[in-house]
Amino acid sequence: MTQNPVSTDAGSDHTTPGRRATISRDDLLAAALRLLGPHRSVSSLSLREVTREAGIAPNSFYRQFRDMDELAVALIDLAGRSLRKIVGAARHRAATDRSVVRGSVEAFMQQLRDDDKLLHVLLREGTVGSDAFKQAVDRELTFFEEELRIDLVRIAAADKAALHEPALVARAITRLVFAIGATAMDLPTERDAELIRQLTEMVRMIIAGSRAVAAEARSSTRDK
Amino acid sequence: MTQNPVSTDAGSDHTTPGRRATISRDDLLAAALRLLGPHRSVSSLSLREVTREAGIAPNSFYRQFRDMDELAVALIDLAGRSLRKIVGAARHRAATDRSVVRGSVEAFMQQLRDDDKLLHVLLREGTVGSDAFKQAVDRELTFFEEELRIDLVRIAAADKAALHEPALVARAITRLVFAIGATAMDLPTERDAELIRQLTEMVRMIIAGSRAVAAEARSSTRDK
DNA sequence: TGTACATCAGTGAACGCGCGTTCACTGATGTAC
DNA sequence: TGTACATCAGTGAACGCGCGTTCACTGATGTAC
Numbered sequence: 001m002t003q004n005p006v007s008t009d010a011g012s013d014h015t016t017p018g019r020r021a022t023i024s025r026d027d028l029l030a031a032a033l034r035l036l037g038p039h040r041s042v043s044s045l046s047l048r049e050v051t052r053e054a055g056i057a058p059n060s061f062y063r064q065f066r067d068m069d070e071l072a073v074a075l076i077d078l079a080g081r082s083l084r085k086i087v088g089a090a091r092h093r094a095a096t097d098r099s100v101v102r103g104s105v106e107a108f109m110q111q112l113r114d115d116d117k118l119l120h121v122l123l124r125e126g127t128v129g130s131d132a133f134k135q136a137v138d139r140e141l142t143f144f145e146e147e148l149r150i151d152l153v154r155i156a157a158a159d160k161a162a163l164h165e166p167a168l169v170a171r172a173i174t175r176l177v178f179a180i181g182a183t184a185m186d187l188p189t190e191r192d193a194e195l196i197r198q199l200t201e202m203v204r205m206i207i208a209g210s211r212a213v214a215a216e217a218r219s220s221t222r223d224k
Numbered sequence: 225m226t227q228n229p230v231s232t233d234a235g236s237d238h239t240t241p242g243r244r245a246t247i248s249r250d251d252l253l254a255a256a257l258r259l260l261g262p263h264r265s266v267s268s269l270s271l272r273e274v275t276r277e278a279g280i281a282p283n284s285f286y287r288q289f290r291d292m293d294e295l296a297v298a299l300i301d302l303a304g305r306s307l308r309k310i311v312g313a314a315r316h317r318a319a320t321d322r323s324v325v326r327g328s329v330e331a332f333m334q335q336l337r338d339d340d341k342l343l344h345v346l347l348r349e350g351t352v353g354s355d356a357f358k359q360a361v362d363r364e365l366t367f368f369e370e371e372l373r374i375d376l377v378r379i380a381a382a383d384k385a386a387l388h389e390p391a392l393v394a395r396a397i398t399r400l401v402f403a404i405g406a407t408a409m410d411l412p413t414e415r416d417a418e419l420i421r422q423l424t425e426m427v428r429m430i431i432a433g434s435r436a437v438a439a440e441a442r443s444s445t446r447d448k
Numbered sequence: 449t450g451t452a453c454a455t456c457a458g459t460g461a462a463c464g465c466g467c468g469t470t471c472a473c474t475g476a477t478g479t480a481c
Numbered sequence: 482t483g484t485a486c487a488t489c490a491g492t493g494a495a496c497g498c499g500c501g502t503t504c505a506c507t508g509a510t511g512t513a514c
Binding site: 198206208 | 432
Protein backbone atom coordinates (compact mmCIF):
# COMPACT_ATOMS: atom_id res chain seq x y z
CA MET A 1 0.00 0.00 0.00
CA THR A 2 1.37 3.38 -0.91
CA GLN A 3 2.03 5.71 1.95
CA ASN A 4 0.17 8.88 1.22
CA PRO A 5 1.94 11.83 2.76
CA VAL A 6 -1.12 14.06 3.14
CA SER A 7 0.94 17.17 3.53
CA THR A 8 -1.48 19.65 2.14
CA ASP A 9 -1.10 22.47 4.60
CA ALA A 10 -4.86 22.53 4.42
CA GLY A 11 -5.28 24.28 7.75
CA SER A 12 -3.23 27.39 6.92
CA ASP A 13 -1.11 27.42 10.10
CA HIS A 14 -1.70 30.97 11.34
CA THR A 15 0.56 31.71 14.29
CA THR A 16 -1.97 33.07 16.76
CA PRO A 17 -1.45 33.11 20.54
CA GLY A 18 -2.43 30.21 22.76
CA ARG A 19 -2.65 27.04 20.71
CA ARG A 20 -1.43 23.47 20.78
CA ALA A 21 -2.45 21.52 17.72
CA THR A 22 -1.57 17.97 18.60
CA ILE A 23 -3.99 16.88 15.93
CA SER A 24 -4.32 18.48 12.52
CA ARG A 25 -6.68 18.38 9.56
CA ASP A 26 -4.14 16.20 7.83
CA ASP A 27 -4.29 13.65 10.62
CA LEU A 28 -8.01 13.33 10.10
CA LEU A 29 -7.65 13.12 6.33
CA ALA A 30 -5.02 10.43 6.74
CA ALA A 31 -7.27 8.50 9.12
CA ALA A 32 -10.14 8.70 6.64
CA LEU A 33 -7.88 7.46 3.85
CA ARG A 34 -6.78 4.51 5.96
CA LEU A 35 -10.40 3.47 6.32
CA LEU A 36 -11.12 3.61 2.60
CA GLY A 37 -10.83 0.65 0.33
CA PRO A 38 -12.60 -1.34 -2.36
CA HIS A 39 -15.52 -1.82 -0.01
CA ARG A 40 -15.59 1.42 1.88
CA SER A 41 -16.49 4.64 0.16
CA VAL A 42 -16.18 8.16 1.55
CA SER A 43 -19.92 8.55 1.71
CA SER A 44 -20.19 5.53 4.00
CA LEU A 45 -17.67 6.79 6.53
CA SER A 46 -19.02 8.12 9.79
CA LEU A 47 -17.59 10.96 11.80
CA ARG A 48 -17.09 8.68 14.77
CA GLU A 49 -15.25 6.11 12.71
CA VAL A 50 -12.78 8.68 11.47
CA THR A 51 -12.10 10.10 14.91
CA ARG A 52 -11.75 6.59 16.32
CA GLU A 53 -9.17 5.80 13.63
CA ALA A 54 -7.40 9.08 14.34
CA GLY A 55 -7.39 8.33 18.07
CA ILE A 56 -9.28 11.40 19.21
CA ALA A 57 -12.64 12.10 20.81
CA PRO A 58 -15.60 12.42 18.42
CA ASN A 59 -16.29 16.02 19.28
CA SER A 60 -12.71 17.05 18.57
CA PHE A 61 -13.58 16.54 14.93
CA TYR A 62 -15.38 19.87 14.89
CA ARG A 63 -12.19 21.78 15.63
CA GLN A 64 -10.99 20.82 12.14
CA PHE A 65 -14.06 20.41 9.96
CA ARG A 66 -17.62 21.59 10.04
CA ASP A 67 -18.85 18.11 9.14
CA MET A 68 -17.94 14.98 7.21
CA ASP A 69 -18.90 16.61 3.97
CA GLU A 70 -16.22 19.25 4.40
CA LEU A 71 -13.67 16.52 5.06
CA ALA A 72 -14.82 14.68 1.93
CA VAL A 73 -14.28 17.78 -0.18
CA ALA A 74 -10.81 18.27 1.31
CA LEU A 75 -10.07 14.65 0.45
CA ILE A 76 -11.05 15.23 -3.16
CA ASP A 77 -8.79 18.26 -3.44
CA LEU A 78 -5.95 16.20 -2.08
CA ALA A 79 -6.69 13.33 -4.45
CA GLY A 80 -6.85 15.57 -7.47
CA ARG A 81 -3.59 17.29 -6.72
CA SER A 82 -1.85 13.98 -6.09
CA LEU A 83 -3.10 12.32 -9.24
CA ARG A 84 -2.38 15.24 -11.51
CA LYS A 85 1.17 15.28 -10.26
CA ILE A 86 1.63 11.59 -10.92
CA VAL A 87 0.05 11.42 -14.34
CA GLY A 88 1.61 14.73 -15.36
CA ALA A 89 5.03 13.33 -14.51
CA ALA A 90 4.30 10.12 -16.41
CA ARG A 91 3.17 12.10 -19.41
CA HIS A 92 6.24 14.27 -19.55
CA ARG A 93 8.50 11.31 -19.00
CA ALA A 94 6.86 9.59 -21.98
CA ALA A 95 6.70 12.78 -24.05
CA THR A 96 10.03 12.05 -25.69
CA ASP A 97 8.90 8.51 -26.38
CA ARG A 98 6.66 7.60 -29.25
CA SER A 99 3.92 6.12 -27.06
CA VAL A 100 2.62 8.93 -24.92
CA VAL A 101 -0.79 7.33 -24.81
CA ARG A 102 0.28 3.92 -23.67
CA GLY A 103 2.77 5.35 -21.21
CA SER A 104 0.15 7.50 -19.57
CA VAL A 105 -2.38 4.72 -19.42
CA GLU A 106 0.20 2.42 -17.87
CA ALA A 107 1.14 4.99 -15.26
CA PHE A 108 -2.49 5.43 -14.44
CA MET A 109 -3.07 1.70 -13.99
CA GLN A 110 0.11 1.31 -12.00
CA GLN A 111 -1.05 3.97 -9.59
CA LEU A 112 -4.38 2.19 -9.34
CA ARG A 113 -2.68 -1.08 -8.51
CA ASP A 114 -0.47 0.52 -5.90
CA ASP A 115 -3.77 0.78 -4.08
CA ASP A 116 -3.68 4.52 -4.00
CA LYS A 117 -6.64 5.38 -1.83
CA LEU A 118 -6.68 8.92 -3.14
CA LEU A 119 -7.15 7.66 -6.66
CA HIS A 120 -9.95 5.39 -5.50
CA VAL A 121 -11.77 8.35 -4.06
CA LEU A 122 -11.48 10.39 -7.20
CA LEU A 123 -12.45 7.56 -9.52
CA ARG A 124 -15.51 6.18 -7.94
CA GLU A 125 -17.24 8.73 -5.80
CA GLY A 126 -18.03 11.44 -8.29
CA THR A 127 -21.70 10.73 -8.70
CA VAL A 128 -22.92 10.20 -5.16
CA GLY A 129 -22.74 12.70 -2.36
CA SER A 130 -23.51 16.31 -1.58
CA ASP A 131 -23.48 19.03 -4.22
CA ALA A 132 -20.29 20.46 -2.76
CA PHE A 133 -18.67 17.05 -3.00
CA LYS A 134 -19.76 16.45 -6.57
CA GLN A 135 -18.55 19.89 -7.57
CA ALA A 136 -15.17 19.20 -6.00
CA VAL A 137 -14.83 16.02 -8.03
CA ASP A 138 -15.91 17.77 -11.19
CA ARG A 139 -13.41 20.55 -10.56
CA GLU A 140 -10.58 18.04 -10.41
CA LEU A 141 -11.73 16.33 -13.57
CA THR A 142 -11.82 19.67 -15.34
CA PHE A 143 -8.24 20.42 -14.28
CA PHE A 144 -7.27 17.10 -15.70
CA GLU A 145 -9.02 17.76 -18.97
CA GLU A 146 -7.33 21.11 -19.33
CA GLU A 147 -3.85 19.69 -18.79
CA LEU A 148 -4.56 16.92 -21.22
CA ARG A 149 -5.89 19.36 -23.78
CA ILE A 150 -2.71 21.41 -23.63
CA ASP A 151 -0.63 18.28 -24.09
CA LEU A 152 -2.76 17.17 -27.01
CA VAL A 153 -2.41 20.48 -28.78
CA ARG A 154 1.33 20.45 -28.21
CA ILE A 155 1.69 16.96 -29.60
CA ALA A 156 -0.59 17.71 -32.53
CA ALA A 157 1.55 20.71 -33.43
CA ALA A 158 4.71 18.62 -33.24
CA ASP A 159 3.17 15.89 -35.40
CA LYS A 160 1.65 18.40 -37.81
CA ALA A 161 -1.63 16.47 -37.45
CA ALA A 162 -4.42 18.85 -36.47
CA LEU A 163 -7.06 17.79 -33.99
CA HIS A 164 -10.75 18.45 -34.19
CA GLU A 165 -11.97 20.15 -30.99
CA PRO A 166 -9.08 19.21 -28.70
CA ALA A 167 -11.06 20.25 -25.62
CA LEU A 168 -13.70 17.71 -26.46
CA VAL A 169 -11.08 15.06 -27.12
CA ALA A 170 -9.50 15.74 -23.75
CA ARG A 171 -12.86 15.52 -22.06
CA ALA A 172 -13.79 12.27 -23.74
CA ILE A 173 -10.47 10.68 -22.87
CA THR A 174 -10.54 11.81 -19.27
CA ARG A 175 -14.07 10.66 -18.58
CA LEU A 176 -13.55 7.38 -20.35
CA VAL A 177 -10.31 6.52 -18.59
CA PHE A 178 -11.82 7.41 -15.23
CA ALA A 179 -14.96 5.38 -15.90
CA ILE A 180 -13.06 2.31 -17.00
CA GLY A 181 -10.53 2.79 -14.23
CA ALA A 182 -13.28 2.82 -11.64
CA THR A 183 -14.50 -0.61 -12.72
CA ALA A 184 -10.91 -1.86 -12.88
CA MET A 185 -10.48 -1.36 -9.15
CA ASP A 186 -12.66 -4.38 -8.49
CA LEU A 187 -11.08 -6.64 -11.07
CA PRO A 188 -8.27 -9.13 -10.38
CA THR A 189 -4.77 -8.02 -11.37
CA GLU A 190 -4.64 -10.63 -14.13
CA ARG A 191 -6.97 -8.48 -16.17
CA ASP A 192 -4.69 -5.46 -16.01
CA ALA A 193 -2.74 -6.17 -19.18
CA GLU A 194 -5.93 -6.60 -21.16
CA LEU A 195 -7.40 -3.49 -19.63
CA ILE A 196 -4.35 -1.43 -20.47
CA ARG A 197 -4.54 -2.69 -24.03
CA GLN A 198 -8.24 -1.81 -24.27
CA LEU A 199 -7.83 1.62 -22.74
CA THR A 200 -4.85 2.43 -24.94
CA GLU A 201 -6.76 1.34 -28.00
CA MET A 202 -9.78 3.39 -27.03
CA VAL A 203 -7.75 6.52 -26.46
CA ARG A 204 -5.97 6.02 -29.78
CA MET A 205 -9.29 5.64 -31.53
CA ILE A 206 -10.54 8.89 -30.08
CA ILE A 207 -7.40 10.73 -31.18
CA ALA A 208 -7.45 9.10 -34.62
CA GLY A 209 -11.12 10.04 -34.92
CA SER A 210 -10.37 13.61 -34.03
CA ARG A 211 -7.66 13.76 -36.66
CA ALA A 212 -9.91 12.16 -39.25
CA VAL A 213 -12.69 14.66 -38.60
CA ALA A 214 -10.21 17.54 -38.73
CA ALA A 215 -8.76 16.31 -42.01
CA GLU A 216 -12.23 15.82 -43.44
CA ALA A 217 -13.32 19.31 -42.39
CA ARG A 218 -10.22 20.80 -43.97
CA SER A 219 -10.66 19.02 -47.28
CA SER A 220 -14.36 19.90 -47.46
CA THR A 221 -13.48 23.56 -46.84
CA ARG A 222 -10.89 23.38 -49.59
CA ASP A 223 -13.51 21.85 -51.91
CA LYS A 224 -15.79 24.84 -51.52
CA MET B 225 -42.13 12.69 -13.90
CA THR B 226 -42.46 9.47 -15.86
CA GLN B 227 -44.64 6.86 -14.31
CA ASN B 228 -42.60 3.72 -14.11
CA PRO B 229 -44.75 0.64 -14.35
CA VAL B 230 -42.51 -1.70 -12.35
CA SER B 231 -44.19 -4.80 -13.63
CA THR B 232 -41.34 -7.18 -13.49
CA ASP B 233 -43.03 -10.27 -12.15
CA ALA B 234 -39.95 -10.46 -9.98
CA GLY B 235 -41.61 -12.57 -7.29
CA SER B 236 -42.48 -15.57 -9.49
CA ASP B 237 -46.15 -15.89 -8.42
CA HIS B 238 -46.35 -19.56 -7.51
CA THR B 239 -49.93 -20.51 -6.68
CA THR B 240 -49.47 -22.22 -3.37
CA PRO B 241 -52.21 -22.68 -0.78
CA GLY B 242 -53.02 -20.02 1.81
CA ARG B 243 -51.68 -16.68 0.71
CA ARG B 244 -52.82 -13.09 0.36
CA ALA B 245 -50.16 -10.85 -1.12
CA THR B 246 -51.56 -7.38 -0.55
CA ILE B 247 -48.04 -6.06 -0.98
CA SER B 248 -45.60 -7.23 -3.61
CA ARG B 249 -41.93 -6.87 -4.44
CA ASP B 250 -42.97 -4.40 -7.08
CA ASP B 251 -44.67 -2.20 -4.51
CA LEU B 252 -41.45 -1.98 -2.58
CA LEU B 253 -39.41 -1.30 -5.71
CA ALA B 254 -41.85 1.43 -6.70
CA ALA B 255 -41.64 2.97 -3.22
CA ALA B 256 -37.86 2.95 -3.40
CA LEU B 257 -37.96 4.62 -6.82
CA ARG B 258 -40.23 7.32 -5.49
CA LEU B 259 -37.66 8.18 -2.85
CA LEU B 260 -34.78 8.45 -5.31
CA GLY B 261 -33.76 11.69 -6.93
CA PRO B 262 -30.78 13.91 -7.65
CA HIS B 263 -29.96 14.02 -3.96
CA ARG B 264 -30.93 10.54 -2.83
CA SER B 265 -29.04 7.50 -4.01
CA VAL B 266 -29.99 3.87 -3.56
CA SER B 267 -27.13 3.31 -1.16
CA SER B 268 -28.46 6.00 1.15
CA LEU B 269 -31.97 4.55 1.39
CA SER B 270 -32.85 2.79 4.61
CA LEU B 271 -35.08 -0.22 4.94
CA ARG B 272 -37.42 1.69 7.21
CA GLU B 273 -37.70 4.59 4.79
CA VAL B 274 -38.75 2.29 1.98
CA THR B 275 -41.36 0.48 4.07
CA ARG B 276 -42.65 3.81 5.37
CA GLU B 277 -43.03 5.03 1.80
CA ALA B 278 -44.72 1.77 0.85
CA GLY B 279 -47.08 2.04 3.82
CA ILE B 280 -46.18 -1.22 5.53
CA ALA B 281 -44.50 -2.26 8.75
CA PRO B 282 -40.68 -2.39 8.65
CA ASN B 283 -40.51 -6.10 9.32
CA SER B 284 -42.84 -6.88 6.43
CA PHE B 285 -39.94 -5.98 4.19
CA TYR B 286 -38.35 -9.34 4.88
CA ARG B 287 -41.21 -11.20 3.25
CA GLN B 288 -40.05 -9.78 -0.07
CA PHE B 289 -36.30 -9.23 0.17
CA ARG B 290 -33.51 -10.53 2.30
CA ASP B 291 -32.15 -7.03 2.78
CA MET B 292 -31.81 -3.65 1.08
CA ASP B 293 -28.99 -4.93 -1.02
CA GLU B 294 -31.25 -7.48 -2.66
CA LEU B 295 -33.76 -4.73 -3.39
CA ALA B 296 -31.01 -2.59 -4.90
CA VAL B 297 -29.99 -5.37 -7.24
CA ALA B 298 -33.61 -5.88 -8.30
CA LEU B 299 -33.81 -2.17 -8.99
CA ILE B 300 -30.79 -2.35 -11.24
CA ASP B 301 -32.26 -5.23 -13.22
CA LEU B 302 -35.41 -3.22 -13.70
CA ALA B 303 -33.49 -0.12 -14.72
CA GLY B 304 -31.38 -1.97 -17.24
CA ARG B 305 -34.33 -3.64 -18.89
CA SER B 306 -36.22 -0.36 -19.08
CA LEU B 307 -33.35 1.63 -20.52
CA ARG B 308 -32.38 -0.97 -23.08
CA LYS B 309 -35.94 -1.01 -24.32
CA ILE B 310 -36.06 2.75 -24.67
CA VAL B 311 -32.71 3.27 -26.34
CA GLY B 312 -33.18 0.19 -28.49
CA ALA B 313 -36.43 1.64 -29.79
CA ALA B 314 -34.79 5.00 -30.41
CA ARG B 315 -31.96 3.35 -32.26
CA HIS B 316 -34.21 1.34 -34.56
CA ARG B 317 -36.43 4.32 -35.17
CA ALA B 318 -33.39 6.29 -36.26
CA ALA B 319 -31.85 3.38 -38.15
CA THR B 320 -33.47 4.46 -41.39
CA ASP B 321 -32.31 8.00 -40.79
CA ARG B 322 -28.81 9.19 -41.52
CA SER B 323 -28.09 10.27 -37.96
CA VAL B 324 -28.24 7.17 -35.83
CA VAL B 325 -25.73 8.57 -33.43
CA ARG B 326 -27.40 11.88 -32.81
CA GLY B 327 -30.84 10.28 -32.60
CA SER B 328 -29.72 7.82 -29.97
CA VAL B 329 -27.93 10.44 -27.95
CA GLU B 330 -31.01 12.66 -28.07
CA ALA B 331 -33.27 9.83 -26.96
CA PHE B 332 -30.91 9.14 -24.10
CA MET B 333 -30.87 12.75 -22.95
CA GLN B 334 -34.62 13.04 -23.34
CA GLN B 335 -35.09 10.07 -21.07
CA LEU B 336 -32.72 11.63 -18.59
CA ARG B 337 -34.69 14.87 -18.62
CA ASP B 338 -37.97 13.05 -18.14
CA ASP B 339 -36.52 12.43 -14.69
CA ASP B 340 -36.49 8.72 -15.16
CA LYS B 341 -35.47 7.47 -11.75
CA LEU B 342 -34.50 4.10 -13.17
CA LEU B 343 -32.01 5.77 -15.45
CA HIS B 344 -30.61 7.76 -12.54
CA VAL B 345 -29.96 4.56 -10.67
CA LEU B 346 -28.14 2.95 -13.52
CA LEU B 347 -26.07 5.98 -14.39
CA ARG B 348 -24.72 7.02 -11.08
CA GLU B 349 -24.60 4.18 -8.66
CA GLY B 350 -22.30 1.77 -10.46
CA THR B 351 -19.21 2.34 -8.40
CA VAL B 352 -20.47 2.39 -4.84
CA GLY B 353 -22.25 -0.44 -3.07
CA SER B 354 -21.95 -4.14 -2.44
CA ASP B 355 -20.24 -6.51 -4.83
CA ALA B 356 -23.58 -7.96 -5.86
CA PHE B 357 -24.83 -4.49 -6.63
CA LYS B 358 -21.81 -3.49 -8.65
CA GLN B 359 -21.98 -6.74 -10.58
CA ALA B 360 -25.63 -6.09 -11.39
CA VAL B 361 -24.78 -2.68 -12.78
CA ASP B 362 -21.89 -4.07 -14.77
CA ARG B 363 -24.12 -6.79 -16.18
CA GLU B 364 -26.54 -4.21 -17.52
CA LEU B 365 -23.76 -2.16 -19.04
CA THR B 366 -22.45 -5.27 -20.74
CA PHE B 367 -25.88 -5.98 -22.24
CA PHE B 368 -25.86 -2.47 -23.54
CA GLU B 369 -22.46 -2.80 -25.07
CA GLU B 370 -23.42 -6.00 -26.81
CA GLU B 371 -26.53 -4.52 -28.37
CA LEU B 372 -24.58 -1.51 -29.49
CA ARG B 373 -21.85 -3.68 -30.93
CA ILE B 374 -24.37 -5.59 -33.04
CA ASP B 375 -25.83 -2.34 -34.31
CA LEU B 376 -22.41 -0.97 -35.12
CA VAL B 377 -21.46 -4.04 -37.11
CA ARG B 378 -24.74 -3.91 -38.98
CA ILE B 379 -24.30 -0.25 -39.85
CA ALA B 380 -20.68 -0.74 -40.80
CA ALA B 381 -21.68 -3.54 -43.18
CA ALA B 382 -24.36 -1.34 -44.74
CA ASP B 383 -21.92 1.54 -45.13
CA LYS B 384 -19.13 -0.70 -46.36
CA ALA B 385 -16.87 1.00 -43.81
CA ALA B 386 -15.17 -1.59 -41.64
CA LEU B 387 -14.69 -0.93 -37.93
CA HIS B 388 -11.64 -1.73 -35.88
CA GLU B 389 -12.60 -3.86 -32.87
CA PRO B 390 -16.33 -3.08 -32.77
CA ALA B 391 -16.64 -4.57 -29.28
CA LEU B 392 -14.15 -2.06 -27.97
CA VAL B 393 -15.90 0.75 -29.79
CA ALA B 394 -19.23 -0.24 -28.24
CA ARG B 395 -17.63 -0.38 -24.82
CA ALA B 396 -16.00 3.00 -25.15
CA ILE B 397 -19.21 4.62 -26.34
CA THR B 398 -21.35 3.04 -23.64
CA ARG B 399 -19.04 3.94 -20.78
CA LEU B 400 -18.49 7.45 -22.08
CA VAL B 401 -22.16 8.23 -22.59
CA PHE B 402 -23.02 6.87 -19.17
CA ALA B 403 -20.22 8.82 -17.50
CA ILE B 404 -21.16 12.10 -19.15
CA GLY B 405 -24.85 11.37 -18.64
CA ALA B 406 -24.29 10.91 -14.93
CA THR B 407 -22.83 14.38 -14.60
CA ALA B 408 -25.59 15.82 -16.79
CA MET B 409 -28.22 14.89 -14.24
CA ASP B 410 -27.06 17.69 -11.99
CA LEU B 411 -26.79 20.34 -14.68
CA PRO B 412 -29.52 22.82 -15.58
CA THR B 413 -31.59 22.01 -18.66
CA GLU B 414 -30.10 24.93 -20.56
CA ARG B 415 -26.91 22.95 -20.97
CA ASP B 416 -28.67 20.04 -22.64
CA ALA B 417 -28.27 21.23 -26.22
CA GLU B 418 -24.55 21.75 -25.71
CA LEU B 419 -24.22 18.41 -24.00
CA ILE B 420 -26.00 16.60 -26.79
CA ARG B 421 -23.70 18.26 -29.28
CA GLN B 422 -20.62 17.27 -27.28
CA LEU B 423 -21.74 13.71 -26.77
CA THR B 424 -22.69 13.30 -30.41
CA GLU B 425 -19.34 14.67 -31.49
CA MET B 426 -17.48 12.39 -29.11
CA VAL B 427 -19.29 9.31 -30.32
CA ARG B 428 -18.65 10.27 -33.92
CA MET B 429 -14.99 10.72 -33.18
CA ILE B 430 -14.77 7.27 -31.67
CA ILE B 431 -16.46 5.73 -34.69
CA ALA B 432 -14.38 7.77 -37.12
CA GLY B 433 -11.27 6.70 -35.22
CA SER B 434 -12.27 3.06 -35.40
CA ARG B 435 -12.72 3.35 -39.16
CA ALA B 436 -9.44 5.15 -39.58
CA VAL B 437 -7.56 2.49 -37.63
CA ALA B 438 -9.30 -0.25 -39.62
CA ALA B 439 -8.44 1.44 -42.93
CA GLU B 440 -4.84 1.94 -41.84
CA ALA B 441 -4.50 -1.68 -40.76
CA ARG B 442 -5.91 -2.86 -44.08
CA SER B 443 -3.55 -0.71 -46.15
CA SER B 444 -0.51 -1.76 -44.13
CA THR B 445 -1.46 -5.43 -44.62
CA ARG B 446 -1.83 -4.81 -48.32
CA ASP B 447 1.61 -3.18 -48.37
CA LYS B 448 3.27 -6.31 -47.03
C1' DT C 449 -73.67 -24.98 0.85
C1' DG C 450 -71.59 -24.89 5.56
C1' DT C 451 -68.08 -25.69 8.90
C1' DA C 452 -63.54 -26.66 10.86
C1' DC C 453 -58.98 -26.07 10.01
C1' DA C 454 -54.24 -24.80 8.12
C1' DT C 455 -51.55 -21.35 6.09
C1' DC C 456 -48.86 -17.39 6.21
C1' DA C 457 -48.78 -12.13 4.82
C1' DG C 458 -48.60 -8.48 7.60
C1' DT C 459 -48.22 -6.48 12.53
C1' DG C 460 -46.88 -4.00 17.04
C1' DA C 461 -43.68 -3.83 20.35
C1' DA C 462 -39.30 -4.16 21.73
C1' DC C 463 -34.11 -4.77 21.54
C1' DG C 464 -29.50 -2.97 21.36
C1' DC C 465 -26.47 -0.09 18.53
C1' DG C 466 -23.90 3.52 16.41
C1' DC C 467 -24.76 7.76 15.07
C1' DG C 468 -24.16 13.31 15.10
C1' DT C 469 -24.14 16.87 18.19
C1' DT C 470 -24.16 19.57 22.76
C1' DC C 471 -22.25 20.90 27.01
C1' DA C 472 -19.34 22.34 30.63
C1' DC C 473 -14.73 21.03 31.66
C1' DT C 474 -9.45 20.78 32.06
C1' DG C 475 -5.03 21.46 31.61
C1' DA C 476 -0.98 22.32 28.60
C1' DT C 477 0.91 26.17 26.11
C1' DG C 478 2.16 30.78 25.13
C1' DT C 479 2.12 35.79 26.73
C1' DA C 480 2.74 39.87 29.67
C1' DC C 481 5.12 41.81 33.10
C1' DT D 482 14.29 34.41 35.40
C1' DG D 483 9.71 33.79 37.74
C1' DT D 484 4.88 34.35 38.25
C1' DA D 485 0.07 35.25 37.09
C1' DC D 486 -2.97 34.96 33.55
C1' DA D 487 -5.46 34.12 29.02
C1' DT D 488 -6.19 31.06 25.42
C1' DC D 489 -8.25 27.25 23.37
C1' DA D 490 -7.25 22.20 21.62
C1' DG D 491 -8.98 18.25 23.20
C1' DT D 492 -12.21 15.68 26.58
C1' DG D 493 -15.96 12.72 28.96
C1' DA D 494 -20.51 12.28 29.53
C1' DA D 495 -24.81 12.62 27.94
C1' DC D 496 -28.79 13.48 24.68
C1' DG D 497 -32.22 11.90 21.47
C1' DC D 498 -32.74 9.54 17.04
C1' DG D 499 -33.30 6.34 13.33
C1' DC D 500 -31.61 2.25 12.29
C1' DG D 501 -31.88 -3.22 11.26
C1' DT D 502 -33.65 -7.12 13.23
C1' DT D 503 -36.33 -10.37 16.46
C1' DC D 504 -40.40 -12.13 18.43
C1' DA D 505 -44.83 -13.88 19.26
C1' DC D 506 -49.17 -12.51 17.40
C1' DT D 507 -53.56 -12.08 14.45
C1' DG D 508 -56.73 -12.50 11.33
C1' DA D 509 -57.99 -12.84 6.34
C1' DT D 510 -57.78 -16.33 2.80
C1' DG D 511 -57.98 -20.74 0.76
C1' DT D 512 -58.75 -25.89 1.44
C1' DA D 513 -60.87 -30.26 2.86
C1' DC D 514 -64.77 -32.52 3.83
